Amino acid sequence: MLRPFATLLLLCVSLVELHAQEEKVDGTQQLAAAQQRLKKLSATEYDLDGIRINAATREVRIPTQVELKQAPLEYMLVHETGKTHESVLTTAVSPTAVQVALLLANYQAATEGLLTKVPEEERPKIWKEEPPAKPGANRVKIEVEWKVGEETKKTPLSQWVQNSDTRKPPPDLETWVFNGSYMDERGFIGEHEGSIIAVWLDRGALMNSPAEGAWDDSLWISLPANIPDEGTPVTVIITPAQP
Numbered sequence: 001m002l003r004p005f006a007t008l009l010l011l012c013v014s015l016v017e018l019h020a021q022e023e024k025v026d027g028t029q030q031l032a033a034a035q036q037r038l039k040k041l042s043a044t045e046y047d048l049d050g051i052r053i054n055a056a057t058r059e060v061r062i063p064t065q066v067e068l069k070q071a072p073l074e075y076m077l078v079h080e081t082g083k084t085h086e087s088v089l090t091t092a093v094s095p096t097a098v099q100v101a102l103l104l105a106n107y108q109a110a111t112e113g114l115l116t117k118v119p120e121e122e123r124p125k126i127w128k129e130e131p132p133a134k135p136g137a138n139r140v141k142i143e144v145e146w147k148v149g150e151e152t153k154k155t156p157l158s159q160w161v162q163n164s165d166t167r168k169p170p171p172d173l174e175t176w177v178f179n180g181s182y183m184d185e186r187g188f189i190g191e192h193e194g195s196i197i198a199v200w201l202d203r204g205a206l207m208n209s210p211a212e213g214a215w216d217d218s219l220w221i222s223l224p225a226n227i228p229d230e231g232t233p234v235t236v237i238i239t240p241a242q243p
Helices: 005-013 021-035 095-104 189-193
Strands: 045-048 051-054 060-066 075-079 087-091 139-148 151-156 161-163 176-178 195-198 220-222 233-240
Touching: 021 095, 045 095, 051 095, 060 095, 087 233, 095 189, 095 195, 189 195
Parallel strands: 075 087
Antiparallel strands: 045 051, 051 060, 060 087, 060 233, 075 195, 139 151, 139 176, 139 233, 161 220
């Protein structure tokens, strides 16, 4: 089942302690408006602004396209109005809708796992790791799927990024952290900045890499040999991490 709307809003609000009541209202209104656009397609399938949600398998499919085949990276997916100059993929789907879709599919936004491999001197002082209510519920598997002629290709998203020192994909990026973005006086920060999946540690992005070196914004570059041509439609597929 999809998570009830009242519970969804409670989870969204609890992502961050807001400093003023007017900030809370603004952020929750953004999230509530996205949830109201949810359409039921079948007994188990839903659509939210082009995002497909399977309530039975918890699979979430996001339509995107290749923005950059070869570039230094901080992100793997951003909104088309976001930091497109440092992201492999872009999407017309709003980050708010992506966050709502993940919460409805019963993923739990939590920061646990983001700082595990970050050296103490590199750790942000303004936030700390918080576990999800259900252990592991903020871990997700992310894959990408695209067409080459009549053939469908599919690979882990981690195979599209490489460490600029080793020239290899990160070996410790089997799963990503769904930390969920936060709200402040600007509203929902994921929406404000357009950041959805980050390979460089960004608390404002919805999902982050927990890999060794994720805190270093100069370490990551795309792996063009694995990436289709710019402009190619790509579906980002999010599924539960295996225990």
